[in-house]
Amino acid sequence: MSIDRKQSIINAATGSFTMYGYKATTMDQVAKLANVGKGTIYTFFSNKEELFNEIVRGMILEAKAVAEQAIDPGDTFFQNLHRALYGVLDFRKKHQLAIKLSQEVREIGTPAAVEALNQLESAITSFIEREVKKAVQQKELKPCDPKLTAFLMLKIYISLVFDWEKKESPLTKEEIAAHFEFYVMKGIGL
Amino acid sequence: MSIDRKQSIINAATGSFTMYGYKATTMDQVAKLANVGKGTIYTFFSNKEELFNEIVRGMILEAKAVAEQAIDPGDTFFQNLHRALYGVLDFRKKHQLAIKLSQEVREIGTPAAVEALNQLESAITSFIEREVKKAVQQKELKPCDPKLTAFLMLKIYISLVFDWEKKESPLTKEEIAAHFEFYVMKGIGL
DNA sequence: TTTTTGACCGTTTTTATAAAATGGTCAAAA
DNA sequence: TTTTGACCATTTTATAAAAACGGTCAAAAA
Numbered sequence: 001m002s003i004d005r006k007q008s009i010i011n012a013a014t015g016s017f018t019m020y021g022y023k024a025t026t027m028d029q030v031a032k033l034a035n036v037g038k039g040t041i042y043t044f045f046s047n048k049e050e051l052f053n054e055i056v057r058g059m060i061l062e063a064k065a066v067a068e069q070a071i072d073p074g075d076t077f078f079q080n081l082h083r084a085l086y087g088v089l090d091f092r093k094k095h096q097l098a099i100k101l102s103q104e105v106r107e108i109g110t111p112a113a114v115e116a117l118n119q120l121e122s123a124i125t126s127f128i129e130r131e132v133k134k135a136v137q138q139k140e141l142k143p144c145d146p147k148l149t150a151f152l153m154l155k156i157y158i159s160l161v162f163d164w165e166k167k168e169s170p171l172t173k174e175e176i177a178a179h180f181e182f183y184v185m186k187g188i189g190l
Numbered sequence: 191m192s193i194d195r196k197q198s199i200i201n202a203a204t205g206s207f208t209m210y211g212y213k214a215t216t217m218d219q220v221a222k223l224a225n226v227g228k229g230t231i232y233t234f235f236s237n238k239e240e241l242f243n244e245i246v247r248g249m250i251l252e253a254k255a256v257a258e259q260a261i262d263p264g265d266t267f268f269q270n271l272h273r274a275l276y277g278v279l280d281f282r283k284k285h286q287l288a289i290k291l292s293q294e295v296r297e298i299g300t301p302a303a304v305e306a307l308n309q310l311e312s313a314i315t316s317f318i319e320r321e322v323k324k325a326v327q328q329k330e331l332k333p334c335d336p337k338l339t340a341f342l343m344l345k346i347y348i349s350l351v352f353d354w355e356k357k358e359s360p361l362t363k364e365e366i367a368a369h370f371e372f373y374v375m376k377g378i379g380l
Numbered sequence: 381t382t383t384t385t386g387a388c389c390g391t392t393t394t395t396a397t398a399a400a401a402t403g404g405t406c407a408a409a410a
Numbered sequence: 411t412t413t414t415g416a417c418c419a420t421t422t423t424a425t426a427a428a429a430a431c432g433g434t435c436a437a438a439a440a
Contacts, residue, residue: 005413027403037414039405048403078379141378147358152349152373159345164338183342187377188331189268195384217432227385229434238432 006044009034014055018097021104022052022112049112056116059097060123066091067127077135078185081128082177085157088124125150156184196234199224204245208287211294212242212302239302246306249287250313256281257317267325268375271318272367275347278314315340346374 012033016025027048031038045051070083092098098120104113128150135141141149160176171179182188202223206215217238221228235241260273282288288310294303318340325331331339350366361369372378 026401028401031415038403039414040412042404043412139380142372142380144372144378148354148369149373149378151354152346152369155349155353156342156346159342163345164341168337179338179342181379182334183339183377184373185377185379187373187375187379188334188339189371189375189377190329190332216430218430221386228432229385230383232433233383 005034005036005040009036009041009044009051010055013051014058014097017052017055018100021100021110022116023104023108023110052112052116055097056119059095059116060120062095063088063091063120064123064127067124071131077131077138077140078181081131081153082180084127084131085124085154086161086173086176088127089157089161092120121154125154128153153184156180195224195226195230199226199231199234199241200245203241204248204287207242207245208290211290211300212306213294213298213300242302242306245287246309249285249306250310252285253278253281253310254313254317257314261321267321267328267330268371271321271343272370274317274321275314275344276351276363276366278317279347279351282310311344315344318343343374346370 009030013025013030016030016033019025025048027038027041030051031041034041041051045054066087067084070087071080072083098117101113101116104110105117125147129146132141132144132146132149132153136143136146157176157180160171160179164171199220203215203220206220206223209215215238217228217231220241221231224231231241235244256277257274260277261270262273288307291303291306294300295307315337319336322331322334322336322339322343326333326336347366347370350361350369354361
């Protein structure tokens, strides 16, 4: 029985965090939505933050799956990375919980929401880092610091996808790929 | 006489904006510091924001001068750009008004402070854009969209100087130059 | 006449405090 | 043994009064 109850709590909490964000979700509300007494929640999760983290962990797994699916071992590093990054940023752009959390970070800066998005970003960087290491081993990339490379690649990708369109007209998926390849892979120097 | 009064108001306001930020600086306070009646301020500046903009304009001119001084026509594009960017970001890191304004943006998001920092960033991007155009003409760089190139270069530079040290140990000036050259100029692809 | 001023005005921000809501607990009920 | 919701200490919100603010302008000073 307790598995059902736990899942029902997770479902209720997911809905509420997605709808109202971290701060505006109350434990009473989650209990009501899950049809359990409030005390029951605390038999599965030691506090609100841990319940939240469980759900964030799920979201990050989803994002990782999206990235993973983009990898075709027969394809080039660049093609794979572009598909993976585009997919995962698209996921983040459309995933309701991620949307709500970044709104909450912008508007009230809730620490738990900041931390959640940091973890998501960290997961993406780790994924890129792994791909970079593979590509270096397979001589597809020059030898480099994989951590710094992953960090910069994500920064550049986010700049192209999110930041550029704050002042100029958005780039298409193809333009993003072309620019990413031009600046990062080939380099602008002669 | 009125030039003296205007300058005295500007000096007082610069001190106050630097010390307390935009929001916490009051027109009464500026009047007291400048030894003028409050009404006098409004004979030179139509409101608080215009007074602030005048001072921000000064700061941006200083930053431009720093960038300009870094340019040696006999040197390479990359050497010039690195010196200019490092100099201007160092300026921003040490200039008391810029420090106070970015703190104010972080903590309360005052629109006038946001706008001021945007203008500073915009001035830097324009400077880079001009240098990129020159370098393309002189065949030092591949043909490219100068605006997008300048935008990305600044993003990458800021990432290396400010963002990387949020999670890892800061990079030295030489490391920053080396990485910037490696990733942007030469490219990571084989 | 021209320039400078600060008391004054409508509005916004801060302060003070009472009321409501929240995360978490635990004795009792199931 | 598991589940519960009344209960607790603390935090958040609602509200109203007081203070501070940017900006104006009739009068004083130059």
